[in-house]
Amino acid sequence: MSASESTSTATAHQVLVLGAGYAGMAAAVQLAARAKRHESVQVTVVNAHERFTERMRLHMTATARRPAELSVPELLQGTGVRFLRGWVTAVDAEAKTVRIDDDRVLHYDTLVYGLGSVADTSAVPGAEEHAYTLSSVQDAELLADRLARLDTGTVVVAGSGLTGIESAAEIAERYPRLRVELLGRQEPGTAMNRRARAYLRAALDRLGVRVRTGVEIVKVLPDAVELAGGETIAADAVLWTSGTRVAPLAAAAGLAVDEHGRILTDAALRSVSHPDVYAVGDAAAVRQSYGVMHGTCQGGMPTGVHAALSIDRMLRGRQPKPFRFGYYHTPVSLGRGDAVVQFTRPDGSPRRICLTAGMAVRYKETVTASPWPTYGRMKKMPASGAFWPRGGRFTRVRGTK
Ligand SMILES: Cc1cc2nc3c(=O)[nH]c(=O)nc-3n(C[C@H](O)[C@H](O)[C@H](O)COP(=O)(O)OP(=O)(O)OC[C@H]3O[C@@H](n4cnc5c(N)ncnc54)[C@H](O)[C@@H]3O)c2cc1C
Numbered sequence: 001m002s003a004s005e006s007t008s009t010a011t012a013h014q015v016l017v018l019g020a021g022y023a024g025m026a027a028a029v030q031l032a033a034r035a036k037r038h039e040s041v042q043v044t045v046v047n048a049h050e051r052f053t054e055r056m057r058l059h060m061t062a063t064a065r066r067p068a069e070l071s072v073p074e075l076l077q078g079t080g081v082r083f084l085r086g087w088v089t090a091v092d093a094e095a096k097t098v099r100i101d102d103d104r105v106l107h108y109d110t111l112v113y114g115l116g117s118v119a120d121t122s123a124v125p126g127a128e129e130h131a132y133t134l135s136s137v138q139d140a141e142l143l144a145d146r147l148a149r150l151d152t153g154t155v156v157v158a159g160s161g162l163t164g165i166e167s168a169a170e171i172a173e174r175y176p177r178l179r180v181e182l183l184g185r186q187e188p189g190t191a192m193n194r195r196a197r198a199y200l201r202a203a204l205d206r207l208g209v210r211v212r213t214g215v216e217i218v219k220v221l222p223d224a225v226e227l228a229g230g231e232t233i234a235a236d237a238v239l240w241t242s243g244t245r246v247a248p249l250a251a252a253a254g255l256a257v258d259e260h261g262r263i264l265t266d267a268a269l270r271s272v273s274h275p276d277v278y279a280v281g282d283a284a285a286v287r288q289s290y291g292v293m294h295g296t297c298q299g300g301m302p303t304g305v306h307a308a309l310s311i312d313r314m315l316r317g318r319q320p321k322p323f324r325f326g327y328y329h330t331p332v333s334l335g336r337g338d339a340v341v342q343f344t345r346p347d348g349s350p351r352r353i354c355l356t357a358g359m360a361v362r363y364k365e366t367v368t369a370s371p372w373p374t375y376g377r378m379k380k381m382p383a384s385g386a387f388w389p390r391g392g393r394f395t396r397v398r399g400t401k
Contacts, residue, residue: 012042015311016098016108018088020047020072021055022297022371023281024114026304026385029375031112032079033382034312041315044082046100047072053137055116056297056368059167059333061140062132062239063174064148070372079379088115091253093274110276110314112307113250113263117282117295120243126220127158131240134163146237152177156225156235158217159242160184165200166333167239172207173335180209181233183225184242187213192330192342196354203334217242244295246283258285258292268310268320269303278307288325288395290347299325301371302388305378309386326391331364339364346394 015035017028028045035041052070061067073083086100091111098106118135121127132143147155155178157168168182182188188204188211189197204211216228220240224232246261256264256273263279264272265286271277279285280303282295293299302325310320326346333339339360343353355363378385 012040013109013315014107015041015043015110015112016106017043017045017112017114018091018098019114019116019281019283020045020052020083021114021116021281021300023116023300023304024112025052025072025075025371025375026301026378027112027114027278027280027308028076028081028304029079029378030305030308030382030385031311032076032081033379034308035080035315042082043080044084044106045072045076046084046086046088046098046106048085048087049137050083050085051137052372054368054372055134058134058137058140059163059170061137062134062143062147062167063170064144067137067140075372075375075379088249091249091255093253093255093271093277096276108276110278110311112278112280112304112311113255113271113283114280114304115247115249115283117244117246117262119240120245121240122245123243124218124220127238127240130220130222131158131238133240134167143237143239147171147175147178150175150178150236152179153236154179154181154234156233156238157182158184158220158225158238158240160186160188160211160213161241162330162332164239164241165189165204167241168209169204169207169334169338170336171239172204172209173337176208178236180207181235182209182211183215183217183227183233184213185216189332189340189342191348191350192340193350193352193354196340196342196350196356199340199354199356200332200334203338203340207335244282250279250283255279260285267322269307269323270310270320278310280304280307286323286325288391289397290391290394293325294348296327297371298327298329301374301385305385305388322397324390324395326389326394328389329367331360331367333361333364337361346389346391 090099119133172180189200219226262285281300341355
């Protein structure tokens with residue numbers, strides 16, 4: 001029996017994938033392609049929207065570039081995966097159920113938890129009420145609306161990490177009439193080599209972004225941000241990009257989580273407290289030899305694929321293999337006409353090689369556009385999605401190859 005034929009089979013092994021983001025989609029498509037050979041498996045995906053959110057482009061959405069219409073149910077057609085649009089409100093890890101929109105309850109035998117992360121607006125008072133974020137298309141569109149209505153004024157981008165850099169550059173390029181202040185603790189591109197960092201800084205200067213580092217924002221006000229020490233900086237809009245947090249759903253379900261609410265996983269990406277739950281993407285705390293992986297699409301998609309491979313093995317009565325992943329690049333857009341790409345060692349430290357200008361722009365766009373066609377290819381050739389850098393000696397633990 002195929003996965004699609006088993007939809008109504010009460011005895012089918014129910015795999016429920018929460019979240020159709022980069023990691024959840026990778027898990028669902030990979031598993032569906034492999035589940036065809038199993039007697040009775042039903043894969044169901046639950047997501048807030050039918051449209052796939054290209055989160056890596058949300059800084060572009062915030063500057064009024066329309067997001068692509070990528071339909072998750074359309075992509076899943078022919079795979080046998082059932083798609084349910086809805087908002088997950090609770091997980092009961094003991095009863096193995098998930099509550100959708102408060103009124104529907106779904107049972108699972110195996111859960112893939114891929115609900116992603118959001119900007120951590122709980123970090124300072126006022127951020128939740130007054131700051132914009134790039135956590136969803138709707139959030140980005142709210143900022144786009146605000147920016148389009150500002151004739152002059154100041155936009156404060158809080159956080160000098162990669163999302164802050166890309167956003168500040170995008171806003172400054174699109175709205176040269178606005179003053180863009182990028183505020184953060186660290187120098188932009190701090191994890192890059194000297195050449196890439198210098199290139200990045202020169203690009204921000206060219207775009208007119210005012211960078212202030214070594215500052216701590218302690219409060220967001222309706223029309224300003226307050227820094228440690230008491231200084232305030234007037235702002236007509238504040239974009240909060242500093243840090244991410246994970247929905248409290250997993251912790252509330254009694255799953256073991258870390259201090260950010262991410263599900264603690266074993267080597268095979270199963271919850272350490274509830275092994276019938278796999279955690280993928282930003283919602284998972286995945287430990288490698290070099291440390292806990294930080295949330296990226298680069299690492300998130302492999303976690304989704306690996307969870308699918310592990311479930312497939314488990315359904316065949318085999319043990320899952322340990323997950324291994326090594327970073328290989330940090331591509332950063334600097335507006336639409338510029339970018340810098342830092343190539344990295346598996347632990348994320350910078351190599352000597354980097355790309356800049358046109359080459360980097362093309363590289364970055366190729367990377368950003370690649371997930372969607374990758375899912376399409378995986379439908380027919382699941383193995384095509386199962387290649388990623390394992391990290392070599394950086395992720396090898398004693399006793400593994
Ligand atoms: C502006 C920006 C630029 C970025 N650029 C890069 C980059 O260049 N390279 C890179 O590797 N990473 C980049 N990232 C990070 C990357 O986008 C994330 O790491 C990635 O999206 C994580 O994938 P995920 O599948 O875990 O979560 P997501 O992609 O966020 O997917 C989660 C899904 O779950 C859904 N969902 C959430 N809660 C619920 C609920 N309760 N009920 C139902 N559905 C729900 C969401 O709607 C979404 O569809 C960027 C992020 C931002 C914001």
